[in-house]
Amino acid sequence: MKTSFSEAVSSRPVGLFQLSVVLAVLLVLLFDGMDAQSLGLVVPIVLKEWGIARAEFGWALSASIFGMGVGALAGGWLGDRIGRLRSLFVSVLVFGCATIAASRAGDVPAMTALRFAGGLGFGAAGPNALALATEWMPLRFRTYVVALLAIGSPAGGSIAAAIAPFVLADYGWRGLFLAFGAGSIVVGGLALLVVRESPSFHLAQGRSDKAHAVARRVFGAQVELVPERADGPRGGIDTGVFDRANLRLTLGASLAFSALTALVYSINYWGTELFTSRGLSQAEAIGVIFWGGIVSVLGALLSGWTVRAFGSRATIVACSLAAFAVTVALGAVLGQQAPSVAAVTVLACALGGIGSLGIGTLYSTIALGYPVSCRSTGIGLGMMTGRAGGILMTFYGGSLLDLGGASVMPFFAVAAGCTLLVGASAWIVDRHVAPARPE
Template sequence: MTTTLVLPGEAVAPGDAQTPQTLDVQAFIDSRPLSLHQWRVVLLCFLIVFLDGLDTAAMGFIAPALIQDWGIDRASLGPVMSAALIGMVFGALGSGPLADRFGRKGVLVGSALLFGLFSLASAYSSGVGELVVLRFLTGLGLGAAMPNATTLLSEYTPVRHKSLLVTSMFCGFNLGMAGGGFVSAWMIPAFGWHSLLLVGGVLPLVLALALLFWLPESARYLVARGHDVERIRKVLRPIGEEAAQAKGFSIPEQRQEKSGNVFAVIFGGTFRVGTLLLWLTYFMGLVIVYLLTSWLPTLLRDSGASMERAAFIGALFQFGGVLSAVAVGWAMDRVNPHKVIGLFYLMAGLFTYAVGQSLGQTALLATLVLLAGMSVNGAQSAMPSLAARFYPTHGRATGVSWMLGIGRFGAILGAWIGATLLGLGWTFAEVLTALMVPAGIATAAILVKGLVSHADAT
């Protein structure tokens, strides 16, 4: 079924969505090489998730300095570690329906302003309670940013490069997290823990201004919501002059739900099982990512590593995702994406276990941390791309954002499990061995989805 928008008074013959008068938006994008206009969208979305990653990882890197500066124990930081993650849940769950109703661009600009302002405020916190509140508010913006950047970019990319470009953009998140580690290894000893939060606050505010002027709205969203044809021409014209001549625009979907309720879309028909399996997979992956992101530097510090070395090795875990994301996206465009992602989750469990067995061997430990990061972060980076391919236009932002939002409960659980197990006296090796369980579940869930609910909507 096809959603078609034409100028008032201009008739379109039934089934004539492919005529020169009515331009199929996706076919138009697919038929042309990537334009500078599209590369600008890629860059801006990359910067959004880069700063999202930088701010998200900040607490893990400043935790050792906070413990020392405020004279608190590790367990006291549990609420701080979880606060932003809880905010990210609400930010993701709320932003998807808003973006499907009011547009992707406005939500992205608002999210950058939100997490920039409250990250800036967090730098001036004077106690744990105040920091918990500010990190929760920061998390609202962080949670809204990533799913809508994924959705917007996926709607500007040709099918032949969709997974590669979306996954490459998403590796900005891992690069931001890794960058936070490399920068904190230098900044925190020199300027204190406040400095990392200041950087994480100022940069998103600058980016919000750039988004306001240079980021276009999704053409597919504009068609789906029945916006003015001239506005659609304006956002598509930089891709090709054919758009300027079109009398109307269409967005063909292989599966089109008649309900205007976005939740009826993502839970309707064959989407229901796929939605639940996407949630389970992403949830389990984030248990691994956030336990290691939140506590690996502290675990290494407790094992005798210097603060600088602990931050550096922790950053390698995130940097691994940068190295693997492009390869994962490339493979997903060529072979069954579910098998590609499943393989990376399986390797994540094996390498995480190996990290726990390598304590005291610095070179080996750093190598295995990098490989574990390549595996689990590569798989996680691919999940939003898979979800964006799975859902139709009018439910895509909700489908992607709810997968990320529900998955954040796994992030909260991972951070909490780390604090709890360390409080119970578990060793470094025992904590990491336990992570083989969520890795195994994630592997099984994504492979099952590939069997029962595998088709793309676009």
């Protein structure tokens, strides 16, 4: 009997190879997050070493975010043509080498150029990782896999924050960059050796013999495969990412990603400077980022369950309202003369958890919403356009802090506005993940 690979893999128990694919991809995303977070952790140190103002450094901080946007679309496009696995490995080489090179930077222009190059790799990794892992898993587990992979960046940031104090004490910020970059390349090489391209992709490319060979090796038996049926509004016809059928999905997801990225990156990239400027020590500020990342991991993992239980639309709206309340509260606490470290930590953790819950939900929405033929490109396009808010908030975050002077109101007013845009986006998207039916 002929069947699609998604149907075939969904009718069988999850095997060791499939678990190894998810683990390998997760490790790549962990190092992606570590490299991406590295500069944000050392902002006060670099500002002091180079003798520059916060606003001047916005170029360097925002460069990687801009690179991520370009890299997400380019990497997604490449993944739909040469394969998700090859594109994933290329992305790791790019951001690993760029992070190593950044350890030698001596001024803002050099750091900006290298972080942009690294951002290309950071961005390209995401869509290919999601597409590759979800195509190997049964349909019933895909939202959970997306949720697990969504912890890559926040968990990587937390690992970086945990390691940073020890590495900085002995080797400085340059040693930190060197270690993270080298580790990324090693992990990328291991992933290339372990993982295989999915039969779904081979079939979409017209390589039926290759698809059947891979499926036979994994299943241990011959399976008669046919290309995936696109579950879109065109009744099963494959559509391109720019087709009208995908327009509302792309626009709504882009708006939500943009707003959530602005919110999360405002803390990840300017958090240490914001907290230290309000009286916290460098160690306390990094500690807040560390615990925020830990809770972010929990939020991302929770998204797999909430999407299946309540659907993606209800989850996104709930995240919007909760994030608004927490953002206002955090701004009020930091506006005090001597803010409580405990209160700042709790609120920052809550914001990180809610943000990751929302991002994980969006990943599930777009990963399951686009057909195989343009899945990587669709995910990449959503990520690219969604970086706009992150770029603006990262670039102008220092200016907002300077604008407020002794007040954090301008900074948090913009952050609160972003939370409301997330809720609005839920009604633009027309291809939400519906709640799972009781079995």
